[in-house]
Amino acid sequence: MTESLNDQLLAFIKASPTPYHATRSTTDALVAAGFTQLDESEAWNLDAGRFFVTRADSSIIAFNLDRDKLPESGLKIIGAHTDSPCLKVKPNPSISQLGYHQIGVEVYGGVLLNPWFDRDLSLAGKVTYRLASGALRNGLIDFDTAIATIPSLAIHLDREANTSRTINAQTDLPPIVAQSEFNLEARLIEEIERSHPGKQIDRVLAWDLSFYDTNPPKIIGSAQEFIASARLDNLLSCFIALKAFISVPQSANTMIVFNDHEEIGSTSYAGADGSFLIDVIDRLLPSPEERVRTLAGSLLISTDNAHGVHPNYASKHDPNHGPKINAGPVIKINANQRYATNSDTHSIFKSICESVAVPFQVFVTRSDMGCGSTIGPITASKLGIKTLDVGLPTFGMHSIRELAGTQDTAHLFTALSAFLGSEGGLSITSAD
Numbered sequence: 529m530t531e532s533l534n535d536q537l538l539a540f541i542k543a544s545p546t547p548y549h550a551t552r553s554t555t556d557a558l559v560a561a562g563f564t565q566l567d568e569s570e571a572w573n574l575d576a577g578r579f580f581v582t583r584a585d586s587s588i589i590a591f592n593l594d595r596d597k598l599p600e601s602g603l604k605i606i607g608a609h610t611d612s613p614c615l616k617v618k619p620n621p622s623i624s625q626l627g628y629h630q631i632g633v634e635v636y637g638g639v640l641l642n643p644w645f646d647r648d649l650s651l652a653g654k655v656t657y658r659l660a661s662g663a664l665r666n667g668l669i670d671f672d673t674a675i676a677t678i679p680s681l682a683i684h685l686d687r688e689a690n691t692s693r694t695i696n697a698q699t700d701l702p703p704i705v706a707q708s709e710f711n712l713e714a715r716l717i718e719e720i721e722r723s724h725p726g727k728q729i730d731r732v733l734a735w736d737l738s739f740y741d742t743n744p745p746k747i748i749g750s751a752q753e754f755i756a757s758a759r760l761d762n763l764l765s766c767f768i769a770l771k772a773f774i775s776v777p778q779s780a781n782t783m784i785v786f787n788d789h790e791e792i793g794s795t796s797y798a799g800a801d802g803s804f805l806i807d808v809i810d811r812l813l814p815s816p817e818e819r820v821r822t823l824a825g826s827l828l829i830s831t832d833n834a835h836g837v838h839p840n841y842a843s844k845h846d847p848n849h850g851p852k853i854n855a856g857p858v859i860k861i862n863a864n865q866r867y868a869t870n871s872d873t874h875s876i877f878k879s880i881c882e883s884v885a886v887p888f889q890v891f892v893t894r895s896d897m898g899c900g901s902t903i904g905p906i907t908a909s910k911l912g913i914k915t916l917d918v919g920l921p922t923f924g925m926h927s928i929r930e931l932a933g934t935q936d937t938a939h940l941f942t943a944l945s946a947f948l949g950s951e952g953g954l955s956i957t958s959a960d
Contacts, residue, residue: 530938533754533771537937538745540767541757545652545740545944547586547610547788548668550763553771554588554786555580556738561774563590572811576780581808584798585654585666586610586788589808590773594780599818603809604948605783605913606773607800607903608765608832609790613637613926614760615701617646617651617737621712623702628700631676633739637791640927641695647928648674649703653737655716660728667727669719674742676703703739741928753934754853760922760930762790765831768937772944782948783809790832790903802905806910820912827876828915829947830868830904832942833932834858834891836921849892851921854933857940860902860917868904873916877943882884884946886939889921918943 544550558580559565566572566581580590587610594601615633623630635641650669659665678701683689695701711733713799721727745757755764766786773784789799796802813819837850851858860867881888893899908915920940923931 530935533768533937533941534747534934536771537755537764537767538747538757541745541759541763544610544759545650545670545737546654546668546738547613548736549652549655549670550610550766551582551586551588551622551786552668553871554590554766555582557770557774558590561777568807574812577631577775583804584788585668587786587798587804587871589783589785589805591808591812592773592777592780592785593812598781598813599821600825601783602822602827603783604779604828604950605785605828606769606944606948607785607787607828607830607907608769609762609800609903610766610786611637611788612761612763613639613791613793614738614740615639615703615714617653617735617739622710627706627707628704629706631712632702635697635701636738638926641701642693643924643928644701645678645680647677648742649676649739650674650741650742651676651737653735655720655732655737656734657717657727657732658730660730662730664733665727667720667724669716669723669737671715672721672742676705676739678703678866688879696747698894708713710926716727743929747934749934752941755806755886755932755934755937756929757932760932761833761925762831763922764833764922764932764937765940768940769831769944772941772948775880775941776846776945776948778908779949785852785903785907787903794903794906796927800906801910805907809866809911823911823913826913827873827947828868828904828907828911828913829944830907830915830917831878832860832902832904832917832919833922833925833930834860834919835925836923836932838923842895844894846894850888851891853921853923853931855921856881856889857918857943858889858891858921860919862892862899864899865905866899866901867917867928868902868908870914873914875956877916877918877947879939880946881943884942886943886946888943 563578618632621632787800789796794801837845904917920936
């Protein structure tokens with residue numbers, strides 16, 4: 529099962545170079561599993577069934593619904609995010625210097641920039657265009673093949689490159705795409721027409737495009753114990769959550785929520801700090817009384833990668849909280865609620881893991897270092913829902929290529945499946 533799961537994960541990541549493609553990959557899997565797509569602009573009258581809805585083409589919520597049981601059963605929710613740090617194309621990106629054509633880029637999220645040099649880069653994302661009829665349309669494009677690179681400056685010209693190199697995001701990052709003239713809009717029209725035959729396009733109006741590494745995801749290591757790939761943070765969590773969700777069809781009132789824009793703070797129309805999840809729950813539970821009762825009995829597991837303890841940099845971890853790759857999912861804790869885990873949700877997840885013989889670990893950052901965050905605390909505060917932060921240990925987080933464990937995917941899948949299929953056990957009785 530582990531080998532098949534990891535092969536499917538690699539295919540999912542390869543097909544999902546941007547949040548738009550990740551949402552489409554998720555949509556395709558849900559449709560194949562018998563889910564019905566809803567439209568936010570239409571009326572909903574739902575009692576029971578399997579449904580999903582997207583927002584901005586980059587965020588998605590899916591749910592197994594038995595509405596009559598909601599106030600008693602609560603919701604079991606798994607959250608993740610579709611975006612990853614990357615380089616995004618500017619609106620007016622053309623740069624011509626010394627006979628080379630380059631594309632101007634913005635840094636999206638907390639990118640580890642050095643690994644972006646000397647890579648074979650392609651381009652993908654969403655394009656908005658006008659048809660000859662005057663109608664506006666969106667389309668997803670993926671050049672798929674390498675069309676660009678960011679060459680390093682030779683060490684002969686930068687003798688301190690290995691000791692004190694700095695990167696200027698404005699001047700050092702524009703990828704080189706050609707020596708001849710390169711018309712991005714014309715190339716985008718070609719890609720749209722190739723992937724959407726029959727379109728009579730007047731012009732491209734706008735885009736949200738990202739560069740990505742064309743080196744495909746791979747299983748590596750002498751014993752095939754590692755997954756090397758771009759966007760493991762956080763497509764790994766999205767995929768495992770999706771597989772667990774689809775694999776437990778008999779469990780009603782379960783939900784997955786994959787939000788865009790986590791890497792830049794989640795404050796957007798499609799982000800976790802927006803209204804997407806609240807709007808969906810309000811439509812499922814229009815009665816305030818039933819909504820409060822349901823959320824009081826609900827639990828959200830926010831799944832986002834954890835920092836594995838690196839053997840070359842072990843001092844960057846608290847000695848008692850250094851998660852190891854392939855040693856199980858990591859319960860993430862922070863006293864200042866950068867992670868939403870508390871004593872109750874920590875205990876619930878431990879109990880779930882123990883019930884299905886899944887190993888687990890605990891992560892707390894060093895007390896003298898800052899801590900990242902996730903959609904967990906944001907969603908917990910907006911909904912008033914018990915929340916837990918977990919993730920699989922990872923090396924190179926926010927690099928163009930990250931590393932995780934081949935055994936950990938099965939560990940997380942088993943734990944999340946047990947959570948979604950559990951009957952009760954999501955609340956703890958207070959002490960007398």
